[in-house]
Amino acid sequence: MDLTWTPADEEFRAQARSWLRASTPPRPLPSGDTREGFAAHLDWERRLFEAGWSVVSWPRKYGGREATPWQWLIFEEEYYRAGAPQRVTQNGIFLLAPSVFSFGTRQQQDRILPRLAAAQDLWCQGWSEPGAGSDLAALTSRAVRDDERGGWRLSGQKTWSSRGAFCTHAFGLFRTDPDAGRHRGLTYFLVALDSPGVRVSGFSRLDGDEGFADLYFDDVFVPDQDVLGPVNGGWKVAMATAAGERGLTLRSPGRFRATFGRLAELARNRPGGLEPGEVDRLVECWLDVEAYARHTDQVVSRIVAGTPVGAEASLSKLQWSQLDLRIHELALDLLGPQAQVDGPWTRGFEFALSGPIYAGTNEIQRDIVAERLLGLPRSR
Amino acid sequence: MDFAFTPEQLELREGVRDALKGLDGGPGPVDPAAAWSRLSGLGLTGALVAPEHGGLGLDELDVVLGLEETGWAALPVPVVETALVAARLLTGAEQAGALVAGRRVSAVLDGSGLLPWPGQAEIALVGDVPGGVPGGVRGGVGGGAGGGTVRVLAGGSAGPAAEPVPALDPARPLGRIPPGAGAALAADPAVLARAGRAGALGTAAQLIGLAARALEMTVSYVGERTQFGVPVGSFQAVKHQLADAHLALEMARPLVYAAAWAQAHDTPSASRDVAAAKTRASDAAAAVARAALQCHGAMGYTREYPLHRWLTRIWALRAAWGTPAAGRAVLAAQLGLVAARPVTTAGGTDE
Numbered sequence: 226m227d228l229t230w231t232p233a234d235e236e237f238r239a240q241a242r243s244w245l246r247a248s249t250p251p252r253p254l255p256s257g258d259t260r261e262g263f264a265a266h267l268d269w270e271r272r273l274f275e276a277g278w279s280v281v282s283w284p285r286k287y288g289g290r291e292a293t294p295w296q297w298l299i300f301e302e303e304y305y306r307a308g309a310p311q312r313v314t315q316n317g318i319f320l321l322a323p324s325v326f327s328f329g330t331r332q333q334q335d336r337i338l339p340r341l342a343a344a345q346d347l348w349c350q351g352w353s354e355p356g357a358g359s360d361l362a363a364l365t366s367r368a369v370r371d372d373e374r375g376g377w378r379l380s381g382q383k384t385w386s387s388r389g390a391f392c393t394h395a396f397g398l399f400r401t402d403p404d405a406g407r408h409r410g411l412t413y414f415l416v417a418l419d420s421p422g423v424r425v426s427g428f429s430r431l432d433g434d435e436g437f438a439d440l441y442f443d444d445v446f447v448p449d450q451d452v453l454g455p456v457n458g459g460w461k462v463a464m465a466t467a468a469g470e471r472g473l474t475l476r477s478p479g480r481f482r483a484t485f486g487r488l489a490e491l492a493r494n495r496p497g498g499l500e501p502g503e504v505d506r507l508v509e510c511w512l513d514v515e516a517y518a519r520h521t522d523q524v525v526s527r528i529v530a531g532t533p534v535g536a537e538a539s540l541s542k543l544q545w546s547q548l549d550l551r552i553h554e555l556a557l558d559l560l561g562p563q564a565q566v567d568g569p570w571t572r573g574f575e576f577a578l579s580g581p582i583y584a585g586t587n588e589i590q591r592d593i594v595a596e597r598l599l600g601l602p603r604s605r
Numbered sequence: 606m607d608f609a610f611t612p613e614q615l616e617l618r619e620g621v622r623d624a625l626k627g628l629d630g631g632p633g634p635v636d637p638a639a640a641w642s643r644l645s646g647l648g649l650t651g652a653l654v655a656p657e658h659g660g661l662g663l664d665e666l667d668v669v670l671g672l673e674e675t676g677w678a679a680l681p682v683p684v685v686e687t688a689l690v691a692a693r694l695l696t697g698a699e700q701a702g703a704l705v706a707g708r709r710v711s712a713v714l715d716g717s718g719l720l721p722w723p724g725q726a727e728i729a730l731v732g733d734v735p736g737g738v739p740g741g742v743r744g745g746v747g748g749g750a751g752g753g754t755v756r757v758l759a760g761g762s763a764g765p766a767a768e769p770v771p772a773l774d775p776a777r778p779l780g781r782i783p784p785g786a787g788a789a790l791a792a793d794p795a796v797l798a799r800a801g802r803a804g805a806l807g808t809a810a811q812l813i814g815l816a817a818r819a820l821e822m823t824v825s826y827v828g829e830r831t832q833f834g835v836p837v838g839s840f841q842a843v844k845h846q847l848a849d850a851h852l853a854l855e856m857a858r859p860l861v862y863a864a865a866w867a868q869a870h871d872t873p874s875a876s877r878d879v880a881a882a883k884t885r886a887s888d889a890a891a892a893v894a895r896a897a898l899q900c901h902g903a904m905g906y907t908r909e910y911p912l913h914r915w916l917t918r919i920w921a922l923r924a925a926w927g928t929p930a931a932g933r934a935v936l937a938a939q940l941g942l943v944a945a946r947p948v949t950t951a952g953g954t955d956e
Contacts, residue, residue, distance in 0.1 A: 226607060226608060226609060226610060226611075226666060226862070226866050227606065227607050227866075228606065228608075228863060228866050228867070229606065230606055231606070234606065295606050489940070489942070492942065493941075493942075497945065498943075498944065498945020499942070499943070499944050499945055500944060501944040503944070504933075504937050504942050504943070504944045505933055505937075507937070507940075507942050508933045508936045508937050508940065508942065509933075511936065511940060512860075512881055512884065512885055512936070513856075515860065515881055516856040516857065516859065516860055516881075516885060517856070519608075519859035519860055519862075519863050520855065520856055520858075520859045522606065522608045522859065522863075523608045523859045523862075525608075526606075526607055526608035526609050527609075529607075530609060537855075540851075540852055540855055540856070543848075543852050544852065544856055588841075588845070590848075591844065591845040591848040591849070592841070592844065592845075592848075594848035594851055594852065595844035595845065595847060595848045596844070598848075598851060599820075599824050599844075599847055599848070599851060600824065600828070601824060601827065601828065601838045601839070601843075601844050601847065602828065602835075602836050602838055602839040603839065604839050604840065604841050604844065
């Protein structure tokens with residue numbers, strides 16, 4: 226065990242910090258979950274890409290700088306410390322790309338990854354349906370074989386697609402063999418949203434941003450080259466993504482260190498000072514973040530040693546989603562009557578409320594912990 | 606940066622696990638003499654003693670996994686007090702050699718004077734080593750350069766004179782040592798602080814092992830116990846309670862390991878890290894204990910069934926070597942967070 230950084234890692238941190246300090250917009254951009262804000266964020270994404278910071282752990286040929294997992298953690302820490310903008314390409318980078326690396330053909334990788342990293346193609350997720358949220362395998366959107374054209378025709382509806390109204394492409398699961406059993410007859414498709422038959426309809430989040438979209442597919446043609454992984458093997462392709470989503474890659478400890486830093490600042494500036502109970506709650510928030518960071522260090526050590534992240538990712542998801550909410554609840558208490566006013570902390574609180582819901586609800590995560598980590602019997 | 610243990614550290618854990626096999630499986634409590642003999646036979650009790658005095662010359666990081674195993678087995682012996690605390694304080698040749706030879710030392714450094722296992726100890730270390738920063742915190746976890754005192758008491762064959770105190774955990778008897786008893790131990794404040802931290806860290810490691818065992822027993826029980834035609838462990842309420850317990854435990858565990866590293870290397874963050882480890886290990890173990898008892902139902906609420914040994918040990922160790930409140934006070938001071946407003950204001954109106 227060695228909890229110090231190498232000179233190479235410290236150098237990497239220094240480079241990241243220096244570039245981020247020089248380049249981060251001085252004033253926060255409008256929310257990336259609005260049409261206007263999304264465009265402003267694309268500008269930022271392109272600057273990140275041009276400087277080689279948009280996908281640091283990727284191969285250089287795809288726009289990365291081949292950072293190690295440790296260096297990725299360092300970059301995330303510096304990114305949030307700098308107060309840099311929300312990553313509106315995160316669905317593509319953290320959800321789609323790992324599946325493309327694992328299951329894509331060389332041609333798919335060459336076609337998809339550079340444009341994804343450069344924010345030229347903007348990807349949204351097409352998984353959930355009105356009848357299939359936690360029970361994703363209940364999805365009914367269909368893909369019917371079109372041998373004549375060498376592809377498939379997609380029909381159905383996807384919902385809760387974050388920033389879907391502003392994106393150019395969607396990755397989604399469709400049922401290609403209704404007779405094969407819930408998990409077996411699904412295929413993973415990559416769809417251009419300007420394809421004939423696609424209709425996108427944005428709708429609002431709790432905080433008022435147009436952050437969601439319904440995606441309607443009416444006989445949309447998708448060629449064979451846009452099937453990711455084997456036909457009828459889509460569940461496995463999607464589940465590889467899910468572990469990454471819940472765990473490490475979606476929410477790194479650096480994000481919450483920065484959030485705690487802002488909370489501590491709020492606490493120190495609180496008129497009249499703090500009550501003893503509030504100091505205790507602050508300390509517990511710090512402990513939550515520190516525990517998450519150390520647990521992540523443990524996870525990354527295992528990844529570097531070659532052990533894949535399994536159901537342990539559910540522990541990460543439970544931890545970060547709960548600690549983010551606790552931090553924000555304390556912030557609202559520290560604000561006192563000011564918590565009635567719309568501002569960064571109230572917006573952060575509203576967003577933190579979604580943490581226990583997205584990336585697999587915490588109820589599902591607890592089932593996974595109980596069944597796969599503890600070995601308890603299934604309930605259904 | 607690497608969070609992995611070395612093969613030697615993992616082997617030490619296996620060695621302790623193997624040495625303790627069969628000790629805790631019987632209907633009655635574990636025999637302290639048998640437990641001690643197995644631990645000292647392994648060299649664990651003298652592990653931190655320098656090689657020139659016959660010890661293994663190891664550090665807290667090397668033994669933290671082995672200490673977790675002593676928690677797993679709920680061993681009723683002062684292994685933390687001897688192997689970690691005494692090793693850091695009693696460094697003269699004769700005393701160090703005695704530790705290697707199997708002499709048992711007990712210790713209490715939080716100012717409470719509540720010495721565990723007084724009847725087993727040939728030497729007692731009793732003191733008040735404040736946690737954290739100068740000006741420190743009473744009942745602290747040890748750490749910082751805040752001074753403090755430690756006194757050494759050596760008794761005859763009956764051990765140091767301690768007035769018996771009824772204990773929550775019957776397998777962890779307590780004695781109260783009167784203040785001023787024994788001889789002052791001359792030591793640098795930094796050495797005292799490091800010893801205090803060692804006790805807190807070792808206890809945190811045991812709490813992880815205790816909690817892990819209580820959880821394992823519970824998972825096994827609810828998997829077998831059936832009601833309404835199914836295992837009670839298939840009910841979501843039971844599963845989620847145990848999932849939350851497992852989460853708390855697995856989020857406390859890496860804090861303990863990181864603190865062991867900091868303590869072994871005596872880093873500037875060691876006080877903070879050990880306080881974090883002890884606080885979270887205590888709270889996580891208590892949460893696991895709560896869930897374990899609840900999920901056992903009435904079966905857990907009797908001394909006829911073994912679970913109580915782990916529960917009472919968890920509750921006792923939570924209050925020893927730095928309470929969660931004391932740990933939070935150390936952390937608040939380290940983080941520069943200070944309460945300003947009084948809890949109650951006499952008269953007057955809100956501002």
